[in-house]
Amino acid sequence: MKQGKVWLVGAGPSDPGLLTLKARSVLEEAEVVLYDSLAGDGVLALIPPGARRINVGKRAGHAQMPQEEINKTLLEEARQGNRVVRLKGGDPFLFGRGGEELELLRAHGVPFEIVPGVTSAIAVPAYAGIPVTHRDFCSSVHIITGHLKDDDKPHIDFEALTRLDGTLIFLMGVGALGVICRSLMDAGMSPDTPAAVLEKGTTADQRRVVSTLKALPADAERQSIATPAIIVVGRVCALAEKFHWAEDRPLGGARVIVTRPRSLASGLSKKLYALGAEVVEIPAIQTVGIENNNELQAAIKRLNEYQWLVFTSQAGVDVFFDILRRNRTDIRCLAGLKFAAIGTATEKAIADRGIFVDCMPATYDAASLGRALAEAVKPGEKLLIPRARIGSPDLTAALDRQGISYDDIPVYDTVYESGGVPPLDEMLKTRRIDYVAFTSASTVRGFASMAGAADFEKLTAVCIGEQTAREAKKLGMKTEVSDEVTIDSLTAKIAALHQAAKA
Template sequence: MKKGKVWLVGAGPGDIGLFTLKGMEVLQQAEVVVYDSLVGQGVLAKVPTTARLIDVGKRADKHTMPQEQINQVLLEEAQKGQRVVRLKGGDPFLFGRGGEELELLTVNGIPYEIVPGVTSSIAVPAYNGIPVTHRDFCSSVHIITGHRRAGKEYDIDFKALVNTKGTLVFLMGIAALSDICFGLLEAGMDPAMPAAVLQKGTTADQKRVVATVATLKEEVDRQGIETPAIIVVGKVCRLADEFGWYEKLPLAGWKVLVTRPKGRSSRTAEELRRRGAEVLELPSIRTVPLEDQSTLVHAFEEISSYQWIVFTSPTGVEIFFDELKKAHKDIRSLAGAQIAAIGQGTAKVLEDRGILVDLIPEVYDGESLGEALAVKLHGGEKILLPRARKGNQKLVKILKEQGGQVSDIPTYDTVYEKSSLIHIDREIESDSIDCVVFTSASTVKGFVESTGLLDYSKVTAACIGKQTKAAADDYGMQTYMSEKATIDSLVELVVKIKNR
C-alpha cells in the first residue's frame, strides 16, 4: 500500500506573487488539499482540479472545523496513502497552529514536510510602505497574537513590549483593538506613538489607517476597516505616506478576472499584476483532443499536396504536431506548404516548433484571417485547417468563395470549466470584480456558462477583438475593445478603463 505524506504549506498573505516556488510545486502534486479561509484566491485558483478539497474554514472565531478534527483529518487522509497538502494562510508556524497539526502525525509515524510561507506581519507593512525595522527608529520587531480566548484576560506583558522600544505587530487583533491600545497606554507608551491598522494587505482591497495609539480606535471607527487586518505600532508607521508604493501602481486597488483556456499560461495576467492589479486566473474553457484523429492522419498521407496550412489557436498547433509525430513525420514533411496563423500567440507556438509563419492578419480573428489569406489565393489551392470542432464558419466561407479547397478538420472540442473553489457569480454580484478580460469569444461563452448569472450588465469586459466584443455585447456586458489584438494593447485597455 502506498504510504501517505503531509505537507504543511504557507500560502502567504494573499498576493499569489508571494506564494513560494516550492509551495507551488508541492501544491501541483497534491491529491488532497485541506485549506482555510485566509488562503488568497489567486493561490486557490492554482489548486489542481484532480485534488480532493476539504474546507476547514478558520477565520477569527468562525471555524468550520475544530482544530482537533483538522489534525485527525490530516492523519486519516495520510493513512489512506494520499499526498496531503495542508494549505494555510501566511506561515504555518506563525500563529498557524502548525505545531499542533504535526503532533498527531509524529505520534503515528506519518512523514511530513514544512514549506514556510511569507508572513503578513512583514509583507503587509511592506506593501504599505512601512519597514518594520529602521535604524533611525528601532532595532527590533515583535509579533504578537491579538486573539484572545473568549471570557479570558489578555496574557500579554504590555509593559515588556513597551520597554523593547521596537515595532509591535499584532495579528488577529482587530476585535480587541481598543483593549490593545489601552494596554499599551496603561503600560506607559507615549500616546503620540504612531500606529496603523492595515486591511487585507497585498490584495486589491488593501487599505491603511494611520493615527496614534491614543486615536487609532477612533480613527478606525471613523474610516471603517474590514478583516483580516493587522495592527502595527511604532515610529516606523510615520513612513507610510513617504514610502507607500503599491497605491501608485496604475492598477492598484483593482481586481481583474482573466479568463483563459485551462493549462495555458497567461502573459496577460503577468502584465496586469506588474501594473498592480490583483489578478484571478480562472480557466473558463478546456480543450479536449478528439479521440478519433483519423481524418487528420489521412491528411498527413497527402500533406505534400497542400499549399497552405492554417492554424487558429495554440491548441490546434500542439495537437497537429503531436499527431504528426505519432504518424512518424516531422516538420520536413511540411516543406511544400505555407503557414498561416490567426495571431501572435499561435505564431509563437509555431516558432517554438521551428516554423516561421508566412501570414498573420492585422486583426486577430477568423474573418480577418480568411480575408488576408484570400488575397493570396489564385483559385484551386488546397488548404488544411486543423482546428476546434466548432470553428468560425466565416473563415471557411471566405476561402471557398476565393476558390480554395478547404479541408476543415476538427481536432479538439472546447468544454466549459467552472471553479469549485471560487464562486465568480458571487464575486460579480458583490462588485468584487472590477474588470473581466476576454481573449476570445469562446472564453466569453465559457464565462457565462460557468457563472449562470441572470444579469451581466454589472460585468465590465475588456475584449481583445471585435468578435470577442460582439460575444460580450450579446450578454449585455459593459464592453471595451483594445486598439490592437495584442496582449500589450489589451492590458493598456484595462488601465484606460480604470481611469475613465
C-alpha cells in the same frame, strides 16, 4: 497501498507572488488540499484541477471545521495514501496552530514536511510602505497575538512591551483594537506614538489607516476597517506616507479575472501582475485534442495535395504538431507548404517550430484571415485548416466566395470548465471584481456556465475583438474592446481603464 504524506504549507498573506517556490511545487502535486479562508484567491487558483479541495474556513476565531476535525481529516487522508497539503495563510508555525496539526500525525507515524510561508506580520506592513525595523527608529520587532480570550482581555504583558522600544505587530487583533491601544497607554506608552491598522494587505482591497495610538481606534472605526487586518505600533508607521508604493502601480488596487485556458493564461497574467493587479486565474475553457482523429491522420498522409496549412489558434498548432510527433511523422513532410496564422500568438506558436508564416491578416479575426487568404492563394491551390470543432464560419465563407478549395478538419474540442477554487459564483458574490479579461467568445460562454446566476451587469468585460465583446454583451456585461487583437493591447486597455477610474 502507497504511503501518504502531509505537507503543512504556508500560503503567505494573499499575493500569489509571495508564495515560495517550494510551496508552489508541492501544491501542484497535491491530491487533497485543506485550505483556510486566509489563503488568497490567486493562491487557491493554483490548486490542480484534479485535486480534492476541502475548505476548512478558519478566520478570526470562526471555523467552518473545528480544529480537532481538521487534525483527524489530515490523518485519514494521509492514511488513504494521498499527497495531502494543508494550506495555511501566512506561516504555519506563526499563530497558525501548525504544531497541533502535527501532533496527531506524529503519534500515528504519518510522514510530513513543513513549508514555511511569508508572514503577514512582515509582508503586509511592507506593502503599506512601513518597514518594521529602521535604524533611525527602532532595532527590534515583536509579533503578538491580539486574539481575545474568553474574558475579552488579551493576555499580554503590556508593561513589558512598552519597555522594549521596538515595533509591535499585533495579529488577529482588530476586534481588540481599542483594548490594545488603551492598554499600551495605561502601561506608559505615549498617546502620540504612531500606530496603524492595515486591512487585507497584499490584495487589491488593501487599506491602511495611519494615526496615533490614542486616535487609531476611532479613525479605524470611521473607515469601517474589518478583518483580516493587523495592527502596527511604533515610530516606523510614520514612514508609510513616504514609502507607500503598492497602490501607486498602474494596476494597483485592481482585481482582474483571467479566463484563458490554463495552458495559455500565464502570459496575460504575468503582464497584469507586473503592473500591480491582483490576478485570479479561473480558466473558463480547456482545449482537448480529438482522440483517434482519422480524418486528420488521413490528411497528413496526403499532405502533397495541399499547398497551404492554415492555423486559427495556438491550440490548433499545438494539437497538430503533437499528432505529428505521436504518429512519428517527421516535420520534413511539411516542406513546400505555405503557412497562414490568424494573429501574432498563433504566428509565434508556428515560429517556435522553426517555421515562418507566409500570410497573416492585419486584423486578427477569422473574416480578415479569410480575406487575406483569398488574396494570397493562387488558382488551384488547396488549404488544410486544422482547427476547433466549432470554428468561426467567417473564415470558410470568405474562402467559399472565392471558390478556394480547402479541407476544414476539427482537431480539438473547446470544453467548458466545471468549477475552480475559489468557486466563481461565490467570488462574484463576495469580492469586488474590477475587470474580467476575455480572449475569445468561448471563454465568455465558459465563464457564464461557471458563474451560475451571477449578476453580469456589474462586471466590466475587457475583450479581444468585437466578436468576443458581442458575446459578453449578450450577458449584459459592460464591454470594452482592446485596440488590437493582442495580449499586449488587452493589457494596455485594462491599465488605461483603471487609470481613468482612479483619476
